[in-house]
Amino acid sequence: GNSVTQMEGPVTLSEEAFLTINCTYTATGYPSLFWYVQYPGEGLQLLLKATKADDKGSNKGFEATYRKETTSFHLEKGSVQVSDSAVYFCALMRETSGSRLTFGEGTQLTVNP
C-alpha cells in the first residue's frame, strides 16, 4: 500500500540555520507529492507540491525536489526563522486514489532566536 515516512522529530534549530526534513514514500505509479505546514492552533496549509519526477516545488524559501529514483521528497530551507516553528507533514496522492492524501507522521520544528 501507500506510505510516507518522515524523519523523526522534534527538530530544534537556531535562527538562520539550514533545515532539512527527510521524507520518503512507497507507492506504485506516479504519485503527486506535497508538504503541508501546521502552525500552532491552526489547520494544515499547503506549503508546496510537485506532480512529476524531477519537479521542484518551492514557496516561502522552502524547496523540495521529487526524486523518483530514491522515492524521496526532502524539504529544505537555507535560513530558518523563528516564525517557521511549526509541524511539517509530507504527503502523497496517487493518481487513482481519488484525491485522497496519505500523510507522514509529521515533524515538529522549533526555531530559537
Added chain:
Amino acid sequence: DVKVTQSSRYLVKRTGEKVFLECVQDMDHENMFWYRQDPGLGLRLIYFSYDVKMKEKGDIPEGYSVSREKKERFSLILESASTNQTSMYLCASSLGRPSNSPLHFGNGTRLTVT
C-alpha cells in the same frame, strides 16, 4: 481564498453521547474529507465524499458515520462516543478536477470524550 470552517474549536462530550462535527466550505468544491490527527500517527482518513449524498470509507471508519446533504456541508457523526475517539478532527475540501488538486483544511476541532 478557500475557507473551510469547522463549527467548534473545542468540544467535551461524555462516553456514549452522539456527537456531530460540522464542516462547511465556501468554494463549491466537490470533494470533502474528514481526518483525525493523533501524535505520532499523523493524519488518518476517516471518511470522504466526492459529491452530495455520496460517501466512501477511509482508513479508519469504525465508530464513525458521515452525512453530505448539501455540497458545501460535510458532517462527521460519532454514534456513541468513546474515550479512544478523543482526538483532533480536521475537515478538508478540494476540487474534483484535476484529481491531484491540493486539499484545503479547516482549523480543526479538538474533541475530548470523558
